[in-house]
């Protein structure tokens with residue numbers, strides 16, 4: 001899906017913003033895993049799924065790939081806490 005199409009969609013349906021999120025590091029955009037299958041009576045959820053991929057983020061806002069990359073950086077901090 002072309003980036004311009006996505007941007008146009010977001011402009012047209014600003015209510016979808018609520019369900020979109022972005023990785024802090026790689027800036028990948030996607031929808032929140034908790035987005036319901038159906039939002040209201042429209043096709044919002046279906047369209048968001050068509051335009052975006054599911055993007056689970058961890059507690060500090062990183063996608064899975066970035067979280068894996070930064071694990072080596074963050075794990076010493078986490079083990080200090082334990």
Ligand SMILES: [Zn+2]
Pocket residue numbers: 023024025026027028062063064065066067
């Ligand atoms: Zn990322």
